[in-house]
Amino acid sequence: MGEPLLVRPQPLDGEGLRGYFLRLADANALLPNIDLFRRTFGGVGLAGVTNARLEVVASNFGLDPQALGKLGCRGMVRDPARCHYLGHRIAAQHLRGSQCAVCPRCLVSCAAVRADWELAAQVVCPDHKCWLVDRCTRCRRPISWKRTAVQTCSCGQYLGSIETRPADAGAVEYGRDVARRLFGDLEPVDERRPIFRALAAAPLNQLLSVFNLLRNSRFRRLVQPVPICPTWTGRLREQVATVVAVGAVVADWPQQWHQALEHLAECSSPPSRARRRIVSVDQARAPFVALQRAKWSAAAEFPPVFRAELAKFLSQRAVRVGSRRYYTQGARSNTKAASTAQLKHLWSKGGDGEAISADDLLSAEAVRDLFDASDVQMLALQRAGILPQDRHWFAAREVDAGFERLTRWTRSRPRSTNEEFAALWDVGLSDGSELEIELRRVMAGETPTVTWRHLRPAGLGNLFVSTPRGSDVGPSHRATGESA
Numbered sequence: 001m002g003e004p005l006l007v008r009p010q011p012l013d014g015e016g017l018r019g020y021f022l023r024l025a026d027a028n029a030l031l032p033n034i035d036l037f038r039r040t041f042g043g044v045g046l047a048g049v050t051n052a053r054l055e056v057v058a059s060n061f062g063l064d065p066q067a068l069g070k071l072g073c074r075g076m077v078r079d080p081a082r083c084h085y086l087g088h089r090i091a092a093q094h095l096r097g098s099q100c101a102v103c104p105r106c107l108v109s110c111a112a113v114r115a116d117w118e119l120a121a122q123v124v125c126p127d128h129k130c131w132l133v134d135r136c137t138r139c140r141r142p143i144s145w146k147r148t149a150v151q152t153c154s155c156g157q158y159l160g161s162i163e164t165r166p167a168d169a170g171a172v173e174y175g176r177d178v179a180r181r182l183f184g185d186l187e188p189v190d191e192r193r194p195i196f197r198a199l200a201a202a203p204l205n206q207l208l209s210v211f212n213l214l215r216n217s218r219f220r221r222l223v224q225p226v227p228i229c230p231t232w233t234g235r236l237r238e239q240v241a242t243v244v245a246v247g248a249v250v251a252d253w254p255q256q257w258h259q260a261l262e263h264l265a266e267c268s269s270p271p272s273r274a275r276r277r278i279v280s281v282d283q284a285r286a287p288f289v290a291l292q293r294a295k296w297s298a299a300a301e302f303p304p305v306f307r308a309e310l311a312k313f314l315s316q317r318a319v320r321v322g323s324r325r326y327y328t329q330g331a332r333s334n335t336k337a338a339s340t341a342q343l344k345h346l347w348s349k350g351g352d353g354e355a356i357s358a359d360d361l362l363s364a365e366a367v368r369d370l371f372d373a374s375d376v377q378m379l380a381l382q383r384a385g386i387l388p389q390d391r392h393w394f395a396a397r398e399v400d401a402g403f404e405r406l407t408r409w410t411r412s413r414p415r416s417t418n419e420e421f422a423a424l425w426d427v428g429l430s431d432g433s434e435l436e437i438e439l440r441r442v443m444a445g446e447t448p449t450v451t452w453r454h455l456r457p458a459g460l461g462n463l464f465v466s467t468p469r470g471s472d473v474g475p476s477h478r479a480t481g482e483s484a
Contacts, residue, residue, distance in 0.1 A: 006028055008024070009027050011070065011071050015112050015113065015115060016071060016113055016116075016118045017073055018118060020071050020072075022036070022037070026111070032147055045092075046085075049075055071086075072085060079298070081093070083095070085115075086115055087184075088182065089203075090205040091298035092298070093299040094121065094212070095118055096117075098145070099120075099235055100142070100145050101117050101122075101143075102143065103132055103133075103164070105164055106127065107150070107160045113150065116183070119178065119208065120208075121211035121212075121239070122175055123171060123175065125175075126176040130166055130167050131164065131232075134233050135236075136155060137157065137163075138156075139154070141155070143159065162231055165231075170247015171244050171246075172247075173250070174211075177199055195305065198304075198305040203301075205301050207303070208299070209301050213290070214245050215242050216290045221260065221263050222245040223241050223242050254312075257306070257309055261288065261310060262313075264287040268287035276328055276357070276360045277360070278328060278361065279326060279363045279365065279366055280327075283363060283365055284314060291307060292307065314327060319360075321346050322346070322347060322455075344400060344404060346370075360396040361394065361395060362393065362394050363392065364394070367394050371457075372459035372462070373425070373459065376432045377432060377435055379432050380432035383432070386402040386405050387399070403458065406442065409449065410449045410450065412451065413452055413453075414450075420466070423461050423462070424439075424463045424465065427460075449464060449465055450463075
């Protein structure tokens with residue numbers, strides 16, 4: 001089909017490209033036999049429409065290319081995961097595709113499909129504060145794009161007569177934000193709630209990504225099932241449930257969001273009720289990878305306020321060991337230290353985080369970090385008797401005792417000397433047997449070691465042995481004290 005159409009209505013403000021071609025087909029009596037959009041663009045979705053193709057279509061049908069260009073989607077050849085939608089750069093994943101959701105009350109007043117109805121995150125009509133519908137109440141089938149008319153289902157049911165239901169207040173508020181950002185409307189922002197100011201100022205893709213975040217399997221706990229509605233397909237029902245969860249999180253910000261993060265932390269590894277568990281930075285952040293990987297996908301560009309609250313959430317679980325920071329694992333209620341016994345080497349000067357206690361359990365990864373050891377060197381520490389073998393968790397008093405064995409004969413490193421030093425972490429990087437021998441000599445006092453006393457605990461990177469001048473084992477960057 002490439003002949004100029006007899007009836008060529010002008011696009012309406014707020015109308016989408018897919019909806020316009022439905023109205024265009026309706027005006028030219030092509031329905032229900034022809035899905036004009038699919039026929040015209042060769043079966044591609046909205047995100048597959050290119051500028052070049054749109055110009056050809058406008059020329060063939062006798063349409064105004066500039067008016068047509070304002071309607072909707074442009075695919076991005078270099079980044080197919082994104083598209084331009086009404087002037088916004090969003091993830092193609094945010095578009096509904098074949099699903100057709102409408103507001104019956106809007107169709108009564110205007111036989112046109114709004115552009116925001118094309119977004120998976122839009123499940124309400126902000127004007128009428130009701131849910132959208134995507135199922136006909138007569139034939140019980142999903143409302144099709146290939147139907148009798150814009151206002152009429154393929155079975156002949158007048159869509160404007162479908163009864164609507166009042167939408168959840170939080171969902172309406174979120175839907176209003178989506179529509180306002182999409183169409184560039186200006187509206188007063190609720191100054192009493194900072195979260196609304198943050199979302200109102202966020203780019204459209206970030207606003208839609210909040211919806212996508214709660215669809216992630218890790219955050220599904222926040223999404224509760226909603227009652228079955230005869231005007232919803234299973235797909236729209238799932239979208240409604242997600243938007244209701246978004247509204248609940250925003251309405252009770254940031255408490256509801258922190259509860260979700262708490263749940264993720266507990267699910268990743270149930271905490272020990274008897275002892276507090278301490279993990280490394282990477283281990284503490286691991287459950288929240290879906291939230292932190294901003295470049296994971298185009299649909300994962302969440303508003304910065306969500307990541308900022310994650311940082312606050314983690315800071316409440318910080319534990320200091322010397323100048324290093326680790327985190328407690330599990331619920332916040334388990335972060336109280338089990339023992340006040342003093343530790344000689346695992347001390348803390350305070351700052352942002354509680355001090356570690358003797359009864360705390362440290363993960364093997366946290367202990368490896370404390371000793372500045374590689375995996376191979378960690379095994380050497382265990383074989384040499386500095387740490388217990390075959391353990392995933394170590395009591396803080398065991399780790400403290402390990403540092404005591406390692407530094408029993410260590411003296412303070414002089415600020416100025418003619419001696420050259422090499423750090424122990426340069427030994428046994430690939431072969432732990434060499435380090436094991438050296439560690440046994442260090443514990444016996446046969447190999448003198450020195451350390452910077454102000455840097456604690458003294459791991460392999462802060463324990464130095466004297467090296468003869470001209471030796472092949474030269475001091476590392478840290479061994480020279482440049483970073484001390």
